[in-house]
Amino acid sequence: MTVRLSQQLEQVQSELARKLAEAERIGDCLVELGMRLQQEPWKWSLGWAENTFPVPNSISLLDDEIVESLDHNRLEWLLEDIRILKRREAELKRLDAA
Numbered sequence: 001m002t003v004r005l006s007q008q009l010e011q012v013q014s015e016l017a018r019k020l021a022e023a024e025r026i027g028d029c030l031v032e033l034g035m036r037l038q039q040e041p042w043k044w045s046l047g048w049a050e051n052t053f054p055v056p057n058s059i060s061l062l063d064d065e066i067v068e069s070l071d072h073n074r075l076e077w078l079l080e081d082i083r084i085l086k087r088r089e090a091e092l093k094r095l096d097a098a
Contacts, residue, residue, distance in 0.1 A: 009092040016085040023078055029069035033062065 036044055045059045046067055068074070 005092060005095055012085055012088050016089060019078060019082050026069040029066045033066050
């Protein structure tokens with residue numbers, strides 16, 4: 001493998017690892033949200049609710065990280081980035097084998 005291909009592969013693998021870690025954090029947040037909603041669904045609120053209605057003391061706002069994990073577009077882009085990086089990694093490995 002040439003030095004340039006090796007560097008590209010290392011960069012792709014590093015970026016892929018970062019994106020996979022982000023996906024794992026989102027998954028952990030969604031699991032946490034699911035557990036909270038199964039146990040006490042009446043207790044939780046998204047941040048926007050406090051701007052519209054007065055929030056009683058018995059209601060807790062969800063952590064920002066959990067709310068961010070619900071961002072459909074962010075998750076869609078993250079998953080697409082992971083697919084692109086996996087294809088690029090396979091392509092670079094194929095070039096190395098040639």
